[in-house]
Amino acid sequence: MDIRLHDRVVLISGAAQGIGRAMALVFKAAGATIHLTDLDEAGVAAAGASLSAPAHACDLSDRAAAHALVRKIAEAEGRLDILALAAGGVRGQVGRPIEEITEEDWRSLFQANVDGAFWLSQAASPHLKRSGWGRIVMIASGAGLRPSLTGIQAYAAAKHAVVGLVRQLSWELAPHGTTVNGVAPGLILTNPATHEQWESYGPEGRQRILDGLHTRRLGSAEDIATAALFLASEQAGWITGQILSVDGGRL
Template structure:
């Protein structure tokens, strides 16, 4: 299967490291013009250096709806319609698992804002252009936490990722008549960023072994494993697939 994205414009959020960086690099390598977005400017610059001339940085807070609308308008003015949107921004924002009675309103809302509202705002902004051209690919990056429970123990994270999966299915039906597919990749545990490194290091040797032993393939995945799934959903070959959630977790 030869997947190419020549003459396509792709917008990838959360592109400063981890999954988002791998996705941006993979899209650029396959011919797409990539707009790599994040709030971490220095790390975003590293992504662009790795991805090459086909990739350009955009510092963007996905929780700022007005900022998202303005950013997409600027991209469309410079490059035309966004053909591929990958909503990868998210995470736990430095939070750790705590009992429910200790969770404040701000902590709850912050995780929902970046993991769920951000995906909604970006899709809302690119949808009109995709509708006009009768084509679009939206790929949301959720988590195994959205399908089961979260290793982090963070209630808001599990809930927001489950909500993102629900949003994926709903938008697939709303946008499908316009030739727009909306799909979801749910990664398993991957050592892909500072947060997952801290989680891994916080386990003792037995805990690390148990985690790997519970994976059918008996190994942890890599950001490239997640990027490969996104390449398929974004491709022409996935044109009759929408509203789906693909677990990329080595087998559970």
């Protein structure tokens, strides 16, 4: 299958590293015009420079900032066709007993994983509805389908919220020509936090995880990015409201 996205404009969040940056690579290779955004100003600037793509530092949990970003891109390009949303993560948190979780611990992970995805989708929806064609692909997680290996209550709850958001927005937007889907990665080592998590399991724990995968190997950011590319393609036009697990066949 040859996926081409010429004449499509894509906004990729979480593009400074990991899955977001991998999506930037594959979407650009498919011919799309890409715009990158991330909270990490230096990281997204470096990604933009390496890909010759506009880079926008933005706190997407701020509704006004997210809306302003979409407006800026739509005005510059004359259109916005695809949202590829990878911003999120654990914000340095680790698994702890429920009694120890503060309000800030809880709210910060919803801001990182849910708020930005909603505000960008809200801001983009008028443009997508007017054009009659659009794609929204959100990076969810296996933690949105079952208990999280991280042990972080807020992360699991936030990723479950992303799954619900995908399905609800699909119901609203698909009649207007915009599909909304999610990709649920397994454990992908993409940044210091995920490497630290992997190391914390110890040799026996790491082997148990690998033994629980049909493929007997961890995946890569590119594995997730190519799945997102497919869901954003013309060929996936009758797929919507779905969560695609890309996890090596987790048992």
